[in-house]
Amino acid sequence: MPRFNQASPEDRFKQVALIRAIGAGFASGNPSTLQEAVRQWLLSLLQDPSEKVRRYAMNALPKLGAGRAEERQLLELLQKSDIDRERKFLGQALNKIGGSATLDVIRNQGGRLSHLTEQRAKANLARQQKPSSIRLDATLPHIPSLRIHLRCRNGLESILTREIKDTTHKFRILDIRPGLLTLAPTSQFNLRELYSLRIFSTASFFLGTLPTTGERTEPLARLIASSENLQLCQALTDGPVRYRLEFVAQGHQRSAILQSVQKVYALCPDLLNDSRQAPWAIEVHPGDRGDWVELRPRLTPDPRFPYRQQDVPASSHPPLAAAMARLAGPFPHDTVWDPFCGSGLELIERARLGGVQTVLGTDLSPVAIEAAQTNWRAAHISGVRAHFLQRDFRDFMKLPGCHPGQISLLITNPPLGKRVPIPNLRGLLQELLTLASLALCPGGRMVWVNPVKIKPSDPTLVQDFQQTVDLGGFACRLELLRKR
Ligand SMILES: C[S@@+](CC[C@H](N)C(=O)[O-])C[C@H]1O[C@@H](n2cnc3c(N)ncnc32)[C@H](O)[C@@H]1O
CATH class of the missing domain: 3.40.50.150 (Vaccinia Virus protein VP39)
Structure with a gap:
């Protein structure tokens, strides 16, 4: 860091990758006594005359778990900057660490920051106020068409079927496929009752199927913003609803995710996309006639196995x-x-x-x-x-x-x-x-x-x-x- 500070502007320009490396090396997951010094250094680089140096610093800052002071400095820079690219990267940094100050700027000035930044800042605030918040004991709203997907390890279907029949009268099995049982509730229930079943790996609510051809972002956003999904999420979440969007077994799909979550926010601003510690996952699974969209509670650690305090390398699932x-x-x-x-x-x-x-x-x-x-x-x-x-x-x-x-x-x-x-x-x-x-x-x-x-x-x-x-x-x- 001192050598970088003393270098000529040309050398600093050539060595900007160092900023990224230091940001990664001192990320919040790697505790170090130097972390505070690194944070101050990155903050000082936000004043650098070179746009490239500033950009690398604003990218690295969120990795250190930046807080209010950093948010303020990024917002100040946003006010000053008239470089489009810099404003875009400032928006991306604020997507990660923005909070109430960012929301104030959006409310008062609009324009310079996107709806995505607004959505992420709301999610950041909600996460900080109440990290995880699924209500296991809340009764699910009555949705006549509700279908539950229980996924299990292939081969366990018959034992899971027996567990359902022997232990609960709240669910009827509609369909059994390799690794997947579809259930319909026969009476009111809560998640704790569903999680009294121990043999499934994941449980989710089926929201609908995507078309096999043509544009999928809009139909996906409509399923996520549907009144059924909103009813479920609101009834079962303590506080604001945050969700993560995942395409299962279909690669990262970053741009599809970004487009979809922005559409969802436009349709329903009560649903906040958040990739960090979100209590809900919206999952897109390969289905037989079009991909399936499902809502899954992300309950970690699994409330069914709280006794698992210690593990061995070859522990059973x-x-x-x-x-x-x-x-x-x-x-x-x-x-x-x-x-x-x-x-x-x-x-x-x-x-x-x-x-x-x-x-x-x-x-x-x-x-x-x-x-x-x-x-x-x-x-x-x-x-x-x-x-x-x-x-x-x-x-x-x-x-x-x-x-x-x-x-x-x-x-x-x-x-x-x-x-x-x-x-x-x-x-x-x-x-x-x-x-x-x-x-x-x-x-x-x-x-x-x-x-x-x-x-x-x-x-x-x-x-x-x-x-x-x-x-x-x-x-x-x-x-x-x-x-x-
Ligand atoms: C697959 S793991 C068992 C996992 C266990 N069911 C659980 O949930 O954690 C197999 C275990 O066998 C133990 N093991 C291997 N050879 C053994 C032996 N000859 N006698 C007793 N235990 C042995 C290993 O130390 C290991 O913990």
């Missing part, structure tokens, strides 16, 4: 763990063992369903055992004895109190050899099946992910269910075996 637990079904005084428990998701999901006497988690890794213990405590499950032990699964019979026929459910997502190579995965899984035969009581179940299509050699361990499931980019078999 929580809805998969929930699906495995449901697949296991009930058993009187269930005694459950996960030989490869990792962070404990399968055991916790099974225990949450009730009827469990004991859970036992074993894992080679001390980090995994610590994670499982932490998560178990955070799940607040009472009346279940829980033991988490750092052991090789083969040591099961050596564990105090463990004997043949003691386990009524073996539930596990074993090492799959994808992230951590396993020298003899088949051999390890063969040993697991042999041990399962010994450990399971008559009628006991084994629910597991079988990555190599291995079969038990014990004829009394019989397959009851099998389904190929997407484990996030690769397919494995989910199986239920029963000990006769």
Whole structure:
């Protein structure tokens, strides 16, 4: 920075890229004691005689999480500047950090700043005042045509269907496709009731279909600004409605997004586009006869799995763990063992369903055992004895109190050899099946992910269910075996 300051105007002009690099290096995500000095330096560059230097500085400033002082300086520069390009870049910087001062300028003087800047400044203010705000307990407005899309990992459709039928009477299943169930509500409901279902990955409300040919910006904006969408958003949001627009599996589509959100704002200024921490996503999904437009609550962390305090690198996808637990079904005084428990998701999901006497988690890794213990405590499950032990699964019979026929459910997502190579995965899984035969009581179940299509050699361990499931980019078999 000092060397840049001392350089001749020509050298500064040639080295403007340094400004961008420093902005990125000291971005607000990278805490540093020098951040304040960098901010002051960038502010001083806004006074530079070279338009190019000023432009690079105004681009870099928002990266540092700039605030009111920076906003004021950008607005002052806007008043002075009569260079079109500079005004355009000032507008872009104000899109990111503009707030009440920017809105005042727009209100009093209009003209120089766009409707996009106005929309973003309103969104910035709303975000700062109330970061995330979906109302889980608010009853949804009655919209007769309302359709809910539940997306799940491919292969989990039948278990999700069973979960819906067994646990709630509020929804009717209209359609089942790979990875997608369409539901209609049968009575009033709130998001908390929808999120009592644990096997779906995402839930969204279907807003409509885009035409397959011709201009799509206007139809997309009309769906987003529709009264159904506005009713849903307003009923379910605490405070101003902010949304992010995303084209799923269709690339970035920056210009389509910019055009659409400006049209939406013109049609309905109550809906504010905001790419940062917006509580809602409007998603455009490839559909069969035209793309589907959906409204999705962005609930992160997922309110269904608040117990997930710690993770291991190969943690199960929580809805998969929930699906495995449901697949296991009930058993009187269930005694459950996960030989490869990792962070404990399968055991916790099974225990949450009730009827469990004991859970036992074993894992080679001390980090995994610590994670499982932490998560178990955070799940607040009472009346279940829980033991988490750092052991090789083969040591099961050596564990105090463990004997043949003691386990009524073996539930596990074993090492799959994808992230951590396993020298003899088949051999390890063969040993697991042999041990399962010994450990399971008559009628006991084994629910597991079988990555190599291995079969038990014990004829009394019989397959009851099998389904190929997407484990996030690769397919494995989910199986239920029963000990006769
Ligand atoms: C796919 S992860 C399990 C993830 C777990 N279901 C969860 O949700 O976090 C497999 C686990 O097996 C453990 N593991 C690998 N070999 C083992 C062995 N021989 N005995 C016990 N655990 C083992 C690993 O440390 C890892 O935590």
